[in-house]
Amino acid sequence: MDATSGPELVPSPEVVRASAREWHKLQLAALAFVGLCGVLTGDNGTRLPLGLQSVAGVLALLALAAAALGLLLVAVVAWPLGAPVDPASSGRRLRAGVILTCVAVTMVTLSASTGWWPETDAERPVEVGTGGGTACGEVVDSDAGWIELDVSGTVVRLDLATLTSLRPTESC
Numbered sequence: 001m002d003a004t005s006g007p008e009l010v011p012s013p014e015v016v017r018a019s020a021r022e023w024h025k026l027q028l029a030a031l032a033f034v035g036l037c038g039v040l041t042g043d044n045g046t047r048l049p050l051g052l053q054s055v056a057g058v059l060a061l062l063a064l065a066a067a068a069l070g071l072l073l074v075a076v077v078a079w080p081l082g083a084p085v086d087p088a089s090s091g092r093r094l095r096a097g098v099i100l101t102c103v104a105v106t107m108v109t110l111s112a113s114t115g116w117w118p119e120t121d122a123e124r125p126v127e128v129g130t131g132g133g134t135a136c137g138e139v140v141d142s143d144a145g146w147i148e149l150d151v152s153g154t155v156v157r158l159d160l161a162t163l164t165s166l167r168p169t170e171s172c
Contacts, residue, residue, distance in 0.1 A: 016090045020078035023094065027074055027101050031067045034060075034108045056114040063107035070100030125172045128158060129165035136172035 011019075074097035077090045127136045128149065135156055137149035147166075148157045 011087055011091065013085065013087050013090065016087050016094060017078055017080070020074050020090070020094050020097075023098055023101075024071070024074050024078050027067070027071045027097070030101050030105050031071055034063050034067045034104055052114055052117065056111045059107045059111035063104040063111060066100045066107065067104035070097040070104060073097030073100065124168050124170070127165070127167055127169045127172070128163055130158065130162045131164065134165075136169065 073093045077085070077094045077097070080090075125136055125138050126149070127134060128147070135149055135151050135158070137151035137156070140148040140150050140155055142148065145161070146157055146159055147163075148155050150156075151172075
């Protein structure tokens with residue numbers, strides 16, 4: 001041993017176990033977060049490109065696996081079974097479990113962030129109201145003074161000055 005380094009400080013098994021039990025509580029919350037994000041769905045995936053849907057799904061599954069493994073590692077330290085455990089190896093397991101939990105939360109956050117994917121340019125039907133009634137269809141063309149709608153296969157040209165309402169709708 002040289003003069004610049006001292007003995008390595010290893011905490012007692014009780015201190016490591018107590019720390020692991022506290023981390024275990026946080027890990028259970030993280031696992032619940034991962035599960036909740038896996039259950040929540042947005043718009044049934046119609047806006048997301050298939051590749052992005054696949055990446056999000058794989059990230060969510062990997063996050064669940066990482067969270068479960070991290071939970072197991074910390075649980076083994078918090079509640080050891082059998083013979084007394086070496087505090088140094090318990091500390092390494094605890095660190096690995098905490099790191100896996102952080103990785104799991106990061107992965108599920110990335111996976112859940114795909115819910116904010118912008119809408120595609122796909123045309124949605126609109127419902128327009130005029131003094132003579134309403135019409136519903138997809139916008140075919142428009143200009144500064146008029147709008148053309150495809151209403152059941154017939155293109156209808158409406159003057160914007162005659163419109164009383166214009167709103168997007170899911171379907172006609």
